[in-house]
Amino acid sequence: MVLVYSQMLKPVIASAQEFNYCDALGKSLLFFEAQSSSCLNDFTIFELHCKLMKTPVDLVGGYYDAGDHIKFGFPMAFAMTMISWSVIEFEREIYICNQLEKALDAIQWGTDYLIKAHTQANVLWSQVGDGYSDHRCWERAEDMTTSRTAYKVDSEHPGSDIAGETAAAMAAASIVFKKYDFAYSEILLSHSKQLFSFADTYQGRYDDFVSDSRHFYPSMGFHDELLWAAAWLFKATNEEYYINYVVDKVASTVETEFDVTQFSWENKYAGLEVLLVKVLTYHGNEAYNQTLDILRAKAEFFLCACVQKNDKENVAMSPGGLLYFKEWCNMLCVSSSAFLLTVYSEYLYTSNSTLNCFIGQVQPVELLKFAQSQANYILGKNPNSMSYLVGYQSNFPTHVHHRGASIPSVSVLSVPVGCFEGYNKWYLRNESNPNVIVGALVGGPNFNDKFDDQRSNYAQNEPTLAGNAPLIGLFARMNKISRSSGEASYDHYAHFYVPVVRFYII
DSSP: OOBOOOOOOOOOOOTTTTTOOOHHHHHHHHHHHBBBBBOOGGGOOEEEGGGOOOOOOOEOOBBBBBSOOOHHHHHHHHEEEEEEEEHHHHHHHHTTTTTTHHHHHHHHHHHHHHHHHHHHHTTEEEEOHHHHHHOOOOOOOGGGSOOOEEEEESSSSSHHHHHHHHHHHHHHHHHHHTTTTTHHHHHHHHHHHHHHHHHHHOOOOOOGHHHHHHHSOOOOOHHHHHHHHHHHHHHHHHHHHHHHHHHHHHHHHHHHOOSOOOOOOTTHHHHHHHHHHHHHHHEEEGGGGHHHHHHHHHHHHHHHHHTOSSTTTOOOOOTOOOOOSSTTTTHHHHHHHHHHHHHHHHHHHTTOOOOOEETEEEEEHHHHHHHHHHHHHHHHHHHTTSSSSTTTTSOOOOOSSSSHHHSOOTTTTOOOOHHIIIIIIIIOOOSSOSBOOOOBBBOOOOSSSSOOTTTTTHHHHOOOOHHHHHHHHHHHHHHHHHHHOOOOOOOOOOOOOOOOOOOOOO
C-alpha cells in the first residue's frame, strides 16, 4: 500500500529568509513512508539451493524507487547509507526536531529488506519488478498487475557495485543501531562483511547481468563502491584490514578514478573522500598521512568546485544560485553535495582548518552558508518562489510524476484502476494530483531556473529515494543554524543517546 495524503495541506507561513527546517526534515522522512512497499506478490519467488530444491524467497518490504513500483536495490541501498550517515553526523539535531525515531524506522525498513535480499553469502537480489512493463502502466500499488520478476547477482553473475553499496549501507546502519539495538547492529555488520567479501572476490558490473537495470540505473563502474564499503566497514569495526584495503587501492587508482564532478548513487568518490578524510584524521596513524593528503586534495577540489572557487573548473550554477549537475533529477545531486558541504564544514571547524581552493581559502562557516543557500533554494528561495519539496509551504509542484499521488486513494476510489485506464484517465489529465506526496523532492528546475510542472515531465517532476535521503542530514544541520539565530553554531555533544526500543528480524 502506498501512503499518500489526499487532503491539501495548510500552507506553512515563512519568509524567504526564515524556514522551518524541522518541518522540512519531518516531511522529507514522510516520503519514505509513502514509498514503503508491502506488495505480497514479492514473496512468490524461488531460489535453487543444493540438490536443486526450490526455496521461497521473501522479498516483501523495502521501498519503491520513485514514481514507479520498482524496487531497485542499488539506489535504495545508497539512500539507506545516506540516512544512516545523516544520523551519525547530526543525531542530536534530528532528535531536537522530534524525528529520530522516524529516521531509525526509515533506515530499518530498508535494511530489513536488504537482509532479506542477501539470501546466501554470495547471492544478493538486486531488483524486484520489471522496469519496462511497469513503465508501460499507470496504476496504484494496490492495483498492480505488472510483473514482479526478481533479479539477482551471484558468483557467476557478479555485481560488485550493488553488493558494495549494500555492504556500505549495512555497515553505516550498524553504527547507527549499535547503541540502540546491539543485536541488530551485529546482524547488519555480519551481512556487510559477507557482502564486501562477495563484491571483492567476484568482481563485475551488475548491469552486465541484470539488463533490466541498465536502462534505469546503469553502473559507472564498481571500484568506488568497493572503497566506499571498505571505508564504512573500517568506521564500523576499526579493523585495519579494511583501511589497508583502501590505502592500497587509492595508491593504484587515484590518478584515473578520483576526480569527480558529482556525488550520487552512481558515483561515490566525493563522499568516500570526505568520509575518509574525517576517519583518517581522527584515527591519527601517521602511516596513512600520504593517503590522507591525497584524499583531502581530491575532496577539496570537488567542494571548491561547488562553492565556485576553482577558477574555471566549477560546478555549473543557475542564475538563481542552484548548483546544476545534470538534466535529469538535478536535485538528487544538489541534496547530496550540500550534505557533503555541511559534513566537511564540521570537519574543518573541529580540526581548526580551512578549505584551500584555487581562488583562496574558504572558512568553515562559508561552506555552511553555501549549503544553506542550496537548502533554501529547495524550500522556496528561488526565482519561482516555489518549494521543490512537495507539501512544504503553499507553492509546490502539484502534478508530480508519481502513480500513487496522481490517482485517488482506494478509500476514495475503491474500484481498481487498470494499467491503460490509469494513463488515459489520470496521467493525461490537466488537473492537479488528487493526493499530495508530502516530502517528495522533485527533480527541480533546469539550468535557467525554469520549471515545468507537468506530470509527463519526469526529468524535473519525479522524486527519488536517493534524492530525498541526504535531506535528512542537510535540514538537521540547517536547524542548528536556525536555533542559533542565524549564526553558524558548531557546538558538539559527545555520546548523545536517546533510549528507544528497536525490533529486528531474524
